[in-house]
Amino acid sequence: MKIFPRWEVQVPERIRKFYPGTLWRGEDKEKVVYLSFDDGPVRDVTEWVCEELKKRDIRATFFCVGENVERNPDIYRRLVKEGHKTGNHTYNHLPAWKCSGKEFFENIGKASKVISSDVFRPPHGQLYPWQVKKLKDRFRRIVMWDVLSKDYDSRLSAEEVRVNVMDNVRPGSVIVFHDSIKSWPRLKQALPAALDFLLKEGYSFKTL
Numbered sequence: 001m002k003i004f005p006r007w008e009v010q011v012p013e014r015i016r017k018f019y020p021g022t023l024w025r026g027e028d029k030e031k032v033v034y035l036s037f038d039d040g041p042v043r044d045v046t047e048w049v050c051e052e053l054k055k056r057d058i059r060a061t062f063f064c065v066g067e068n069v070e071r072n073p074d075i076y077r078r079l080v081k082e083g084h085k086t087g088n089h090t091y092n093h094l095p096a097w098k099c100s101g102k103e104f105f106e107n108i109g110k111a112s113k114v115i116s117s118d119v120f121r122p123p124h125g126q127l128y129p130w131q132v133k134k135l136k137d138r139f140r141r142i143v144m145w146d147v148l149s150k151d152y153d154s155r156l157s158a159e160e161v162r163v164n165v166m167d168n169v170r171p172g173s174v175i176v177f178h179d180s181i182k183s184w185p186r187l188k189q190a191l192p193a194a195l196d197f198l199l200k201e202g203y204s205f206k207t208l
């Protein structure tokens with residue numbers, strides 16, 4: 001049973017158009033996905049994700065929160081060492097619609113001191129169109145998503161999270177999971193199952 005409409009998991013084109021210059025999906029014609037994890041690094045959870053990826057020889061992109069990198073610098077170093085890409089997700093998960101533009105860019109700058117990256121993802125996908133141009137001066141890619149697992153939503157079962165990914169994935173999909181305490185109850189079952197499904201379907205994995 002699906003509680004949520006599909007549009008939340010896979011945002012329609014007409015809405016994506018409001019964010020010109022951002023990346024929602026790769027142009028790949030072949031079976032390629034861009035796996036991403038937001039909001040870490042978090043003790044135990046991110047380390048477990050690393051193990052699951054290592055077992056399957058998969059590389060992903062981790063959009064990190066600056067203050068979590070400061071709390072767990074060893075886990076951040078592990079991500080880099082194991083060939084994953086890290087991205088900037090602001091210093092303390094600050095959504096653009098909840099602060100001034102000045103505050104938003106200062107927060108991103110503060111995160112840049114501990115996260116060396118050329119890719120950025122806005123918390124909650126919140127951005128004003130004018131901010132995209134300014135962000136593109138600092139980052140190569142402003143990344144949104146093609147498939148939102150909704151692993152953070154406690155109203156969903158792990159099974160529903162897995163189905164969100166399996167039912168909506170397509171060539172070039174940017175897939176979002178969260179290496180967070182909040183997502184953990186669903187992530188621990190949904191992630192291994194989703195990864196095995198994608199491998200079985202013949203998908204390969206690229207970083208952003």
Ligand SMILES: [Zn+2]
Pocket residue numbers: 038039089093123124
């Ligand atoms: Zn986030």
